[in-house]
Amino acid sequence: MATYEPMSFHLETKRLRLQPWVESDADELRSLHSERGNGTPTVEHTRSLIAKQLAATATTGIALLPIRRRGEGDFIGYCGLIVGRSTVEEPEIAYELFQRAHGCGYATEAAGAVLDAAIATGRNRLWSTVRTWNTPSFRVLEKLGFERDHISTDDRGELVWLTRSLP
Numbered sequence: 001m002a003t004y005e006p007m008s009f010h011l012e013t014k015r016l017r018l019q020p021w022v023e024s025d026a027d028e029l030r031s032l033h034s035e036r037g038n039g040t041p042t043v044e045h046t047r048s049l050i051a052k053q054l055a056a057t058a059t060t061g062i063a064l065l066p067i068r069r070r071g072e073g074d075f076i077g078y079c080g081l082i083v084g085r086s087t088v089e090e091p092e093i094a095y096e097l098f099q100r101a102h103g104c105g106y107a108t109e110a111a112g113a114v115l116d117a118a119i120a121t122g123r124n125r126l127w128s129t130v131r132t133w134n135t136p137s138f139r140v141l142e143k144l145g146f147e148r149d150h151i152s153t154d155d156r157g158e159l160v161w162l163t164r165s166l167p
Contacts, residue, residue, distance in 0.1 A: 002089065004121040006061035007081060011113040018065040018079060018110060020057070021050045025066050028075040035099055060088050061121070067097070067110050076101040079110035081118055085159075086127040093118070093128050095140070107140045115144055119166045126166065132158045 011018040026046040034040035041049075057063040064080035077097030084092035093114055095107050118126055128146055130137045138160075146162040153159065 002122075004061060004089075004123055007063055007121050008117045009057070009063050009065065011065065011110075011117055012070070013109045013113050015070055016106060016110055016113070017068050017070050018113060019068070020063065021053055021066055023047060023050065025075060026050060029066075029078075032075075032077060032096060032098055056083070060091075062088070062091050062118075064094060065114075067095075067106065069106075076106060077110075079107070079114050081114060081126070084127075085129050085161075090123065090125045090127055091118070093126050093141075093144075095137075102136060107136070108143050111140055111144055115164075115166075123166055126164050128162045128164075130160050130162065131156070132160060138162075 009020050026043055029050065030041055030043065030046045033046070053064050060083060062081035062083075064078050064082050066075055067077045067079055068075055077095065079095035080093070081091040082094050084094060086092045093111055095111055097107055115126070126146075127149075128137075128141050130141070132151075141162050144164065146164045149161045149163045151158055151160050
């Protein structure tokens with residue numbers, strides 16, 4: 001099995017800063033998850049999600065990172081690499097932003113920084129899985145050079161698998 005450099009856990013773009021989770025991110029992450037329309041998770045549940053992310057990062061060398069706007073310092077979502085439905089060798093890029101942050105190019109900007117960080121680890125390919133209704137995510141991934149690979153179905157419906165080869 002190939003070995004990879006750890007991903008950089010501190011990424012900056014012109015407008016954004018991505019850094020590791022801290023416990024105080026729990027309230028903002030709860031608010032973001034509540035926008036999904038399935039209720040608001042408990043503080044304990046959200047803290048346990050953050051703890052699991054930090055543990056996974058320590059094990060895999062890849063991370064899902066909170067996104068903050070540099071000027072305002074506010075939490076607007078997260079972006080990063082996860083094992084997800086894929087593997088450590090070919091992880092998934094994942095992102096989710098508050099609805100108020102949609103349409104500003106933040107997802108593309110953050111995902112571009114994560115893509116560069118993935119390239120620096122020495123990986124050859126990334127995946128992404130997107131629900132068929134999520135047109136904005138398809139646009140972000142298209143801008144980053146991802147291409148559709150196949151469609152699968154799970155208990156929540158159709159899932160489009162996209163891939164991108166890394167230089």
